[in-house]
Amino acid sequence: EAGVTQFPSHSVIEKGQTVTLRCDPISGHDNLYWYRRVMGKEIKFLLHFVKESKQDESGMPNNRFLAERTGGTYSTLKVQPAELEDSGVYFCASSHQRGGDEQFFGPGTRLTVL
Amino acid sequence: GEDVEQSLFLSVREGDSSVINCTYTDSSSTYLYWYKQEPGAGLQLLTYIFSNMDMKQDQRLTVLLNKKDKHLSLRIADTQTGDSAIYFCAENPNDYKLSFGAGTTVTVRA
Numbered sequence: 001e002a003g004v005t006q007f008p009s010h011s012v013i014e015k016g017q018t019v020t021l022r023c024d025p026i027s028g029h030d031n032l033y034w035y036r037r038v039m040g041k042e043i044k045f046l047l048h049f050v051k052e053s054k055q056d057e058s059g060m061p062n063n064r065f066l067a068e069r070t071g072g073t074y075s076t077l078k079v080q081p082a083e084l085e086d087s088g089v090y091f092c093a094s095s096h097q098r099g100g101d102e103q104f105f106g107p108g109t110r111l112t113v114l
Numbered sequence: 115g116e117d118v119e120q121s122l123f124l125s126v127r128e129g130d131s132s133v134i135n136c137t138y139t140d141s142s143s144t145y146l147y148w149y150k151q152e153p154g155a156g157l158q159l160l161t162y163i164f165s166n167m168d169m170k171q172d173q174r175l176t177v178l179l180n181k182k183d184k185h186l187s188l189r190i191a192d193t194q195t196g197d198s199a200i201y202f203c204a205e206n207p208n209d210y211k212l213s214f215g216a217g218t219t220v221t222v223r224a
Contacts, residue, residue, distance in 0.1 A: 032214075040122075041216075043157075043204075045213070048211065055210070059211075105149075105157035106156050
């Protein structure tokens with residue numbers, strides 16, 4: 001069984017540009033999560049999808065971030081326009097069910113905004 | 115401030131035991147977790163403990179939970195070079211959102 005994959009693994013962009021991160025969850029997992037780790041600090045929750053619906057986006061930093069999961073399969077996280085403080089590692093995770101079911105994490109996308 | 119706190123670095127000699135400590139804030143968390151991140155890899159669930167347990171042992175890993183003090187620890191016996199990684203403590207204040215600490219970087223020296 002393939003794990004959670006993320007693309008790209010690294011992205012370096014200039015302030016003001018747009019970047020789109022992609023996450024492919026484990027097949028059959030309805031739940032998809034985005035997290036972010038900034039500058040070696042704690043990993044923070046960004047949002048949670050169940051299939052194509054956003055269940056909780058309380059962790060999204062501001063309206064420069066837009067997450068989508070059309071068709072309930074892969075998800076994208078777009079940052080437009082990117083700012084310096086957006087640099088960090090963006091992790092995606094998926095799980096089959098809620099309620100304590102294990103979340104399987106991808107390797108993360110390291111975003112650097114110059 | 116952080117909801118989950120853990121020390122940032124730990125250096126241990128190969129063959130010794132490692133103990134990583136964590137404090138959390140939400141007493142309603144059903145599970146508490148330890149994740150491991152090796153270089154270039156994603157987060158891997160290492161072990162977890164249900165909130166009504168005091169201890170869980172899994173081969174070289176021992177998890178201790180002090181619910182009164184909201185303190186969680188992970189002990190790794192006979193630490194090996196392959197145990198070098200970042201270890202994250204996490205709680206689930208609701209049934210889907212994980213709240214992580216900043217991670218403890220464990221370095222195993224020969």
